[in-house]
Amino acid sequence: MYAWIFRNLPGPVWLRIIEALILIAAVVLLLMVYVFPWLSQYSPFTDSTIGQITL
């Protein structure tokens, strides 16, 4: 999969390395800014509130 992507990037090898790094950075940013915040609402690991009571 990754080999295929790398082979199909345009340009000489040095340019393809830069392109690959940009792609990786874009994916990481996408995860950090959009995917993980959305995912965290299903995460039970950080809840710091206490059982709500109805008064």
Place this chain on the structure above:
Amino acid sequence: MNRVASAPGRRMAREKQTVGGRVTGFLGELLITLGIVLMLYVVWELWWTNIDSANAQKEVTQNLVQDLGDVVIPEEGVEEEEDIDYGPAPTAEAAPGDTFGIMYFPTFGKDGTHHPVSYGVQSSVIDNLGIGYYPNTQLPGEKGNFAVAAHRQTHGQVFWDIDKLDNGDHVYLQTKEGYYTYTWFDTEIVAPSNGDVLLPTPHQWGVEPTESILTMTSCHPPFSTRERIIAYSELTDWRPLDAGPPKEIRELVADATS
């Protein structure tokens, strides 16, 4: 020379891969990707959320400071006039969606910390805005229990030092009604389901409160949600905004409102 010679060789090696080999290789890459993504999630949770939270807290703090108007801070070296009685503390106002106060913790961190307090404890509040106020509990100044929640770690790790509160330690709240001084008196560890710490008189149903207290709740132990740590403080003093901040938090107030 080398590249020309090796290129056909590599292509031949690829063509020799069986279908099964390719599927296995693809699955392997997927699993490695999944592993890396999970590690990135941990990085996000432990590091990135603190940055997001710090930025959001700064923004709501600045908005609140504009509403508070000019904050009077006595000059360096001006002595505190002791024992002025400003009368009983008025009840603070808070409406859903509001960021209505700033809490100051002179004993937290190296030089003390401050965080905004907003209405509600849903994740949209406490994940980004610092401290959340439990609706259905009493308001600052009111007889009963002013209860707040914040993260112990991640999302700004606002209450990281909550377990270090000790005799004589103060927690301050600044709202447009003035400065509320709370003095710590007890800390306990309870189960996450133990909601009766939020009662007007904690743990006691139907008991009319006689004091105004502050209840801070957070995770315990750190990096776990197995239990909750509850720190109780009592309202011991109040002063109007014009009187300037109590001496212990002058620098923190200057920092928060500058």
